[in-house]
Amino acid sequence: MSLSYSLSAHPSPTSEQEREGILANPGFGKQFTDHMAVATWTKGEGWHDGKVVPRGPFQLDPAAAVLHYAQEVFEGLKAFRHEDGSVWSFRPEQNARRLQRSASRLAMPELPEEDFLGSIKALVAADEAWVPAYGTGETSLYLRPFMFASEAFLGVRPAHEMTYCVIASPAGAYFPGGMKPVSLWISTDFARAGEGGTGSAKCGGNYASSLAGQLEGAAHGCDQAVFLDSSTHTYIEELGGMNLFLVYRDGRIVTPELTGTILEGVTRASILQIAKEMGLQPEERRIPIQEWKDGAASGELAEVFACGTAAVVTPVGTLKWDGGEVTVGDQSVAGGVGENTADIRRRLLDIQYGRAEDTNGWMTRL
């Protein structure tokens, strides 16, 4: 039987005036809606107690396993307002399935796809007024489903109790600079994930492991770090929170193949399809970092961009490392955004906001 996510009344929802003020300039990840969807899993009993409740702190035992052994997985997806006022999400079933894969890697129970979709629908129904109006720039309601080990137990084994929750946050651009090309630092001191590890799972530990690299990048004046494979320090992996694409002047568009150490991005997969529809030649393969340096130097490499649910499509201008830097021809800060990067971004957003025909059946009405 699937979870029903009953709604309990909110004693103090945000006033309309305050909400409109937040929606006018939401930023990313700083503001939250009035409710959250929750459910519990207990060993032997399965999933139960699905409900939508006023958003607020959890009461968590200090021995909760997640605080000690990081048994936690999460997702990120968005709700978009269309011109007719309806609210849609982009490929939510892909997020549901990835959450299941992540959970299984972290020895956690799988949440059935219908319960994942049910939680998203129930939360968006309760907080519909928080979905930004159509035509207010690229704003949306970012949904963050997550699951963690809430059992109070210090032995190292898969926990017997899990809490699942979805919170929602009105979102504008992830990078404060908007579409200004970002700079990347090649992290050599740190790897994000190793073979056989949790690299392809969307779990908090991978993001924690990327933070020292990000600080290293910031110390060198860069916006983000790019991680290389941990075995040979040769091949491009991802940024920690985003996948990468390289676009060549001859029409090839290349992204690192899924080796088990990088995130299987929903945006990444969708861009591979969009690129094909644009007549570009998508390739998934191992990409030596040297190829980026050489391509930028020779001018063959025209554009590089990062992508993800939060970042959408973000141009990358400069790549820096200890002893050098290159800038991709069409995306210097002065040169702006490359033609394909801008086109892919526009096509993706047009589908998400209902401005283009959804030929792949990617949108789900909430």
Ligand code: COI
């Ligand atoms: C997302 O794009 O949804 C993520 O989870 C990545 C994070 C940088 C916000």
